[in-house]
Amino acid sequence: MSDYKVEVRGLCKNFGSLEVLKNCNFNINRGEFVCVVGPTGCGKTTFLNTLTCLIPPTSGEILIDGEPADPKKHNLSFVFQEPSAMPWLTVEDNIAFGMKLKGWTKDRIKAQTDKIIELMGLSKSRKQYPHELSVSTEQKVVIGRAFAMEPDLLLMDEPYGQMDIKTRFYLEDEVIRLWRELGSTVLFITHNVEEACYLADRVLILTNKPASVKEDLSLHMPRPRDIASPEFIENRIHVENAIKWW
Ligand SMILES: Nc1ncnc2c1ncn2[C@@H]1O[C@H](COP(=O)(O)OP(=O)(O)OP(=O)(O)O)[C@@H](O)[C@H]1O
DSSP states (O other), X not given: OOSEEEEEEEEEEEETTEEEEEEEEEEEETTOEEEEEOSTTSSHHHHHHHHTTSXXXXXXXXXXXXXXXXXXXXXXXXXXXXXOOOTTSOHHHHHHHHHHHTTOOHHHHHHHHHHHHHHTTOGGGTTOOGGGSOHHHHHHHHHHHHHHTOOSEEEEESTTTTSOHHHHHHHHHHHHHHHHHHTOOEEEEOSOHHHHHHHOSEEEEEOXXXXXXXXXXXXXXXXXXXXXXXXXXXXXXHHHHHHOOO
């Protein structure tokens, strides 16, 4: 088996004559939390859509555990910006949904659902429906559902984009708690540099369109991270300077 969970080699994507991704190369280790940042409109969503196999790359390859990424074979989970809990299901049934689709046993589904509900502090809401929840709690349910399936790769596209700053910090801590507890491999797209430095083991900095990986920065700061520490500020400024979107 490959040493890497994910390998991306020479990934290119064009829409007609528009070149959006140009020769992207990177690896993700098993259990790593990687954030992707880049200038607005550089192609972050296209990048993610090719990784999830939602759109085919023009050229290049994406390997998971050393084999071409295939949604039928690999377990890929997504979380998008808009909370997308299923309105007709309770919180616990939303969390269990993906596991049922995967054909897990009842006992395993129950144990995993209980674990996620406990980890995310959702016990009081477990019988509620999405319309009874705040937007941030609904997003927690969606994130819990995505982690619950023990995905090969969990892809998150600005999942906190619409949250106020306090909620965002709170949800970022929740996502780190789940990730550490479950050992998932996460690729998290954000335009927010502070968020990337708070969450990531590594930050992939994309260039302007056509996007390639300009820098692959490892962050070795202890968690929970202190956004006011000199080391954090130094990293944040480094990433901001690398993006130069102003
Ligand atoms: N299906 C498509 N057909 C044609 N062009 C597309 C398509 N999808 C994206 N594009 C173009 O590709 C470029 C990158 O878009 P994309 O949404 O990937 O960027 P982004 O970095 O996610 O944007 P933002 O920073 O605003 O979230 C844009 O110029 C967009 O118009």
